[in-house]
Amino acid sequence: MSKAWIRAKRPDFVRDVVRDFCQVHRELEREFRHFDKTGHVDFTVIRNLLGQETNKGLLWRLKDTAHLLFKKNASENGLLGQFLDWSMGYIFHDTMKLKEDAYQQQNYAPWFRELQRRQLPENARHVSQELMRVLDQTNESIQREVNRIRFILFNCRSLLVEYLPRHRDNELLARFFLASEELVREVFGSGYPRLVKAIYDDEPELMYLLAARSLRTGGWREDALRALAEAERMNPHHNLLGEERERITAKRS
Incomplete structure (x- = not known):
């Protein structure tokens, strides 16, 4: 991929990274809240979020797009871009570890617990107890992993x-914010007004x-007119309102 192509696609990549990050954040946090309550992580949820090389999931695509946006334009994005590239890659790789641990917990821990209730020969009982200790470490x-991923999500x-x-x-980013305001508010929480203020200032x-x-x-x-009406409600004197309304009207005629 040439740098010129990546530069031309930058608006799409920025929108995609923010969109996919918000969706990944929501799915991970839902699973982490479930873990807080039950002590278990659903292997299937994590597996689907990651996907595989031939069928990449949402988190895998986020990692790849972040790499295109930030790594391939490192000189333009500066340290902030490098931090974001590393952080989103870290979330991906730690979630890979989480998937493997969840698999062990979900598929083998019940079997070992069932073994503890059996009348096993002394040697077999000793081995099962030792191996169960390893599974207990998997829970730890x-x-x-949950704590680390949450910390990196916060920093992202x-x-x-x-x-x-x-x-x-x-x-494209503005259109995403408009279409997915509920999602963005859920992810950024009390920091949502700060996000909007940082981007659009006054x-x-x-x-x-x-x-x-x-x-x-x-x-x-029609959707464009509704968005324009909201802009006009917020500031009826904005100098771009008339021009945009004329263009939308011209499209209709």
Whole structure:
């Protein structure tokens, strides 16, 4: 892949990284809350999130796209990009470890516990007890992996708040924020207003204007008008409102 192609696709990659990060964050946090309550991680959920080389899951695709966006443009993205690339790769690799530990816990721990209830020969009972200790250590590993991934997710949120202002004019990103506001709010929580403020500063209506432009370009005129109406509600005097409304109207005629 040439640098020129990657540069041309940058708006798509930025949107994809933010979108996939939010979706991965939501799925992992749901599973971690389940772990907090039950002490178990669902192997199938983690496996599907990762996928495999021939059928990559959401987290695998996030890792690859982050690498394209940040690693291939390291000189332009600076340390923030390198931190994000490393962090998203770390989440992927630690989730791989989590998957293997969850597999052991889900498939072999019940068998070993059942063995403990049997009347086994002394030697077999001793071996099963020793091996069960290894599985107990696996449970401890899962807790450490969950803690590490949560910590990196937290730092990724902070890094994105610092990184995304340079993509303030990204129409695809604005359109994603508009379409998936509930998801983004869920992921960033109380930090959501800070995210919007960091990107759009004192022009929060710009997000809706840019989304309207993207929707209009894609042929979604009614959706574009709704986005434009929200921008107008927030700031009826914005200098781009009239121009964008004319373009949407021209598309309809």
